[in-house]
Amino acid sequence: MPKAMNTISAFATLSIIALLAGCQSDPEQLTAMEAPSDPIQKMVFEQILEPEGLTDRSYPFDYGYADLNGDTEDEVFVLMQDPYFCGTGGCSAYLFNSSFEKMNTFTVVKKPVLISHTDTNGWKNITVWSDGALRLLKYDGESYPSNASTQPIFNRDARKRRAHDLAIQSDLYLDGGYELTERTDLPIFTPIDQFRFQFKRESDPDSVFVVKVNTLTSDIFFSKE
Structure with a gap:
């Protein structure tokens, strides 16, 4: 799977x-979906x-x-x-x-x-x-x-601060990056230690750069949209 x-x-x-009447289907006779x-x-x-x-x-x-x-x-x-x-x-x-x-x-x-x-x-x-x-x-x-x-509240703020720091300290962001913001469109079952941010770069202002940060492993991955 x-x-x-x-x-x-x-x-x-x-x-x-559709329930058929002869060769024609009647919109008023529609039944449940298959x-x-x-x-x-x-x-x-x-x-x-x-x-x-x-x-x-x-x-x-x-x-x-x-x-x-x-x-x-x-x-x-x-x-x-x-x-x-x-x-x-x-x-x-x-x-x-x-x-x-x-x-x-x-x-x-x-x-x-x-x-x-x-x-x-x-x-x-x-x-x-x-x-x-x-x-x-x-x-x-x-x-x-x-x-x-x-259920108990889970505080993720310390992880988010660390992820933010790792993102702004990355080589790609330091090389002309600006407007770093958190992405909240996370797929279901994203790892709890993983965060996504987006930013722009002075050398390519028309593109959006996405950085994925794992605070458990300190791994950072970049992509461009």
Whole structure:
């Protein structure tokens, strides 16, 4: 299973089944959508949408892969993005095992959704944004806590300051770099020690340079957009 993390709009290309009358289809006789063939979309359709009776239109979501329990198989975290699943504090999220079986339902979740290098009871700790702060979710031996907003606050500020310092001290930034700002568009299951910034350079002011900094390893990677 690929580990690439993606943001997709669920079922954007799903077809609508029409009840046929002779050789013509009647728009007023449209029924629910067919289950999609894409494995992730099918999982969301059958295990999240169908139980709610939500099969008549698309429902956007984000998702990401990571091996949380060290068995070399990826778990899948799905964060719904449609108002049906969201309130002012966040949205519903779901964790599936490598067999696409639902393990956990979470409430009041927003991005970033980050994965720690530390674990509890054999499963990686997760942090999510909920109720105005990053919250630390630990596996209790059976599941992760479902209500993220009640979990302990995780402070990432010291890591961010170190990442910022590493970025501005990098050779590329020192060579005419300016306007360094943090990027918050992190894929689901970004490592908790990893930060992204963007900046411009005097020699190429029309381009945006992106620097990815890992505060655990001090590794720095650059790209240009």
